[in-house]
Amino acid sequence: MKQGIIVLLLATLFWECQPKPSENLMLNQEDYSQKVNPFIGTTNQGNTNPGAILPWGMASALPHTKNFREKANGPAYYEYGDEQIYGFGNVNLSGLGCPIAGSVPLKLSRGNFDWEIDNFASGYSKEKAHAGYYGVSLDKHQIYAEMTATQRSTLYRFKNEGKGKKINLFLDMGANASHRKGGKLKVVNPNLITGAQYDGGFCGFPKSTEIYFAIEVNQPSNKVTVYQDQKPTEDKEAEGKKAGVVWEFDKDTEQIEVKVGISLVSVKNALENLRKEQGDYSFEKVHQLAVNEWNEQLSKVEIETSNVDNETIFYTALYHSLLLPHVVSDVNGEYYSRETEQVLVANDYTRYSTFSLWDTYRTLHPFLALMYPKEQRDMVVTMVEMYKECGRLPKWELFGYDTFCMVGDPAVPVITDSFLKGITDFDTDLALEGMLKSALDTNDNLIRPGIKQYINHGFIPIDDRGGDPKKFSWTNGIVWGPVSTTLEYNLADFNIAQLAKAIGKNQVAETFYQRSQSFKNLYDPKTTFFRPKMKNGEWLESFDPTDRFFDIRWERSGGKGFVEGNAWQYNFFVPHAMNELKALMGEEVFHNKLSELFENGEYDLTNEPDITFPYLFNYVKGKESKTQELVRNQGDLHFTNAPDGIPGNDDAGTLSAWLVFSQLGFFPDAPGIPTYQLTTPKFDKAILHLDDYIYEGKTIEIVKTGKNERFFNQITVGDKTRDEIYQLSHSELVNAGKLIFHTNSGQLSEVEN
Template sequence: MKKTTLLLQAAVLGLMLAGCKPASDTEPLMDKVQYVDPFIGTGFHGHTFPGATRPNALVQLSPDTHLLGWEASSGYHYDDDHIYGFSHTHLSGTGIGDLGDVALLPYSGEDSIKPVATFKKETEKATPGYYAVRLDNFGINVELTTTDRVGFHKYTYDNPKERRVMLDLGHILQANWGHKVVGNSYMFVNDSTVEGTVKTQGWAHFHSVSYRITFSEPIETVYQYLDGKLRQDSLFLRVNTDKDLKFHYKFPEKDQPLYVKVGISTVDPEGAEKNLQAELSGWDFDKTREESFKIWNKALNLIQIESSDPKVLVNFYTALYHTMISPYVYQDVDGRYLGMDKQIHTAEPGYVNYSVFSLWDTFRALHPLMTIIKPELAADWGEVMIQGYKEGGILPKWPLASSYTGCMVGYPAMSILADLIAKDLAKGDMNLWTEAATRSSVYRPDLAEKFKGTRELDLITKHSYYKEKYGFIPADSVPESVSWGLEMAYYDWCISQIAKKAGNTDLANEYAQKAEYYKRYLDPETKLMRGVMGDGSFRTPFNPHYSSHMKSDYTEGNAFQWSFFAPHDMDNFITAIGGKKELEMRLDTLFTTSSEIDGEEASADITGLIGQYAHGNEPSHHIAYLYNWTDSPWKGQEYLDYIMREFYTNDPGGIIGNEDCGQMSAWYVMSALGFYQVCPGIPEYTLGRPMVDHAVIHVKGGKFEITVINNTPANKYVKEVKLNGKLLEKPFISHNDIVNGGKLEFIMSNTH
């Protein structure tokens, strides 16, 4: 089929900013970019990066300061003072690293195969769409900006005689965790242009990035290093190897900046060239940077807040910024992309392919947030899930590039699909959705055979097999049985909603019954969710403080943190545990018990502790809101106030755990506005303690306005709430209450 580049560019830009507009196209936008600090989350274990990108863009151009270990997940950690290269692809806030593709490093006077830059923190600057730093040991000022698929570099050298650039095609992140280069093809196109393809295996078992690099002036001399050795033959026009490959380029003496444009493609160098020509045909760095500012400012203005506390403004808009880093477009301007079947596809009109869905994390708040502020984009992501099933035979689970990583618990794509249905955002054939959901919820020996020998085999575990056979997962058969059992019960409820939408009543009823399997883990004696052995008995001995990463009955947590997960069945869950007074007592115990974590191999993800509540990881994110199902919602308001003030701060360590592709930040955005969706799939939000004084959310119905009266740090309790002037009797509002437009008014107090 034929498509014009112009139409595709317009479509992609429209999708990135989809859903809502500020009040009118002529209304001036407020400067919200000024409140974003991309360094927040780059310290502690936040694992974010400070580099330049645009909303949901393929190119995420950032300095790589950390190459090995957990803190190298994004390639950057704030404590570092060395830069190994500026690479064009990154992950934001993950607990596993990958990418770091096509790294460039300008240098001067260094006689080394792999020069390394040093820098001082005070010379770093980062705002949305722009990054700058001075390389002290080389005397070079570096500036970076981007389009969606092109990285744009500006290098200003102190020494005009020593203008050099290294292209490091052996550069990877977390090589000590098995990430490696498996293929390198390179071509010297002309004296100012090179192109090629790098293939790696890591968290994404199959990963291929093609590039087209154009310098603003001719290369004077080329030095090529193959596997650490300088090649002595003449001009290296073409190279094909699986070895480490580096090029050093020397440029003529000139007292002016050197510019570099790097087009990235998911398919081939021809695609990279098309992307570069379509998005950045000229050399105006400042204009490109200004365009990025305007795009980011428009995106951030989808929610306009006011606060008397400047820290809240920075936390809020930095968090909103982080919710728009991923998933990112994984498709060239001509519509081509590499699918989950590892084949090249051309997108049908209206379809845009995306990658990097951290679904187990992001189903909880990121995707619900996008159904409000970018509903068309949220709906498109549902289509990507279904397309992934059509290509790969199973719904995506932490898809990275064109690979299933199989990471985390269960089959969380069901939550995304069920929530779209509940909010009337679902597009496509519901019978196909039902087929995709059911076939992704059972053990698949066919796929186990297909994925044998690859990292994608992690997608197929025996948890589903045992769940279908016994109605529970034996703790003595597979690890993390309780976490999988609880989450699969929720996902099966989601499947029942999908089947219901398709009109398949029998299947809906079947999965509704499976949705009650969570009760099998509920121990009436300890009042916690507990591992069940193959003989039907609870595991003994039992220590609810115990954690053993990937070896215990719980995923990245312990019994305390996992014993409150039945979001789809709260009323029956509360009845099963003995009523709402019992729920309140259990919540009180969770938040006030000792914060000690037992176990020599306890999960490092258990951070941000209040008692045994762990805000640094996703299984706890809904728990403070459960006080709204008790007679003491004020207790939840107290904890929400503490979490937002203490675990989100205006400094590099300002995110208390892995950012996880926007989930930690989406939790803050929604909570600071005063509401949260405990169960995606039920189009209802429960109210909390808002941090903003005033907010306007631009929605399909116009504006949803939030006003908070008497909002001070001391006034952390909600005295009353009015929706469109009517006093609310219960702390809940519907999705339609928000997206149809209206006004929510909180009146705060210092007493409960």
């Protein structure tokens, strides 16, 4: 009973802290920013955060509930239910699996300044957040902290709610979230501090960078003190893990406003970003501009529902789908390429960064290609420019350098899929050249380790993976998960073939199509699984399809031969060749194995390899209703309007984009094949406002009719009604005008029967 009371109290507090409608919007104007609950995903290892940020924003302001001073403390900056807030960071990324950023940490305390971390940690209350805003009361310090953001800067308002002790505002250079700590700073004048935060060590990759900042404080302070090695100094500059600066304010100071400009290029650019984006705007003005920007982007998808929770879940998933990749070019167009150590200019595009491509090629980028094609075009141009600059398309790019994390060649399906959906305004010949470079280069290939073995054998042998498995790193040529990596290379090769064919390179297309079929070499008809094979062509013995302990990286990093999964979770991972796989298995085995995967609990929505699997019943005639059942069940089970409302790490918006597609009723199961699998929409009506950039402002109205909430077997596309249609091409979708799912067509589904 006691546990139940505690849960009820926590739930009550959670709901009381949710944001109230903005008073600054005109009457009758719908405020989509208020439909977002930024606390969703802030527990259950979702690694999201409730901070203030703009769509694809470089800068963000949010609370840190972890102590980062001594070490990187996990990938989450904030976890709902943590007891204390230590400070606020100004560059923070959403839904990543390794610690990074948390840059330019600002902290507050009262009384005589003391460096010890306990002086800054505070219990908190009165949390509220919506898209573009976060507010909280720091109970120990008796300060109410509010924050909002522009694309490249943040703005804080600290309101004094206490008496008796002076206020300290502290820039703590050693309390960022990444493995590399520290930074350097300079006091330009008492109200302006500039410098650079050190950052690096992402997922074990040694490269690092500097994040430049300019901090303006609007309130005159009594004293500004620079700290070097935790000791006050008369110098105006300091550097290191124990460097910082403290502004002291009188105990009666009513409020303090702090502006932080960010740049990856220079201090000068950080200050220019700040002043051009904020000018002399008030906090209310910057907040309203943030709300307006979120309203513009979120309103591109309208849904109709009377269920407030369902509305919040959907728009929060949409919100999380619009955070990464983030803008990295400054207001003057400059960006820093750490691969070439050059400051360059993005002349005809916006430069982006933080491409978690092994995750995002599956759902996020196809969603952006449909609903935000101008941004997606600039992301594709960014990738092609990366190849021009350093001779490689990106694999897992972060802050101007590639970390080479994860496996496969994931930029390839993103670029091809975008092209086939009408985003053609980029150098396709150069893009194909970049694809071929990674697909053919057998000499120290950082994008495709094991490529020589893959070409020679048609698969990567588990006993010839390029190095000592006990000495794994991202760049020493070792293949993590030879089966998984082979399947990923197959998908990339198929996409090379698709782009080559589309631009008239037919011989290249044929060569790479044939390469894309080599998954057949790893299919074992006796066990009906893909499994590891030796270089002599024999199967690796002691095969256990449920094994996740372990390949070569960490516990549960994947069964022998697999990446972050087991043989079950890769058993249907050939999205480009589903009909070929069905023929290889036989339709009955295909269906039975797919059913068994869900029945025995092996399906894992929290990780990428099998997230498309509920849609694969659409490939088995007469079994399509299982897709409709499973998609709805998985969505309703795992996504809720609560802090644990994402089933696991959001992976830069990948899981959120899965939900957005699934609740709208269509899903891109195969990058490089511009076709969607259909399922029953969650909502009775949705309107998609397509962009002028390539879709000429068209709209798609999605309607669900009838009394059957879960199943359909008839659909109207435009003015044509068809029975048993479960796939729709991209062209059909964007030109349909209206899409009607009929759920009362008189024929019961198999599941209902």
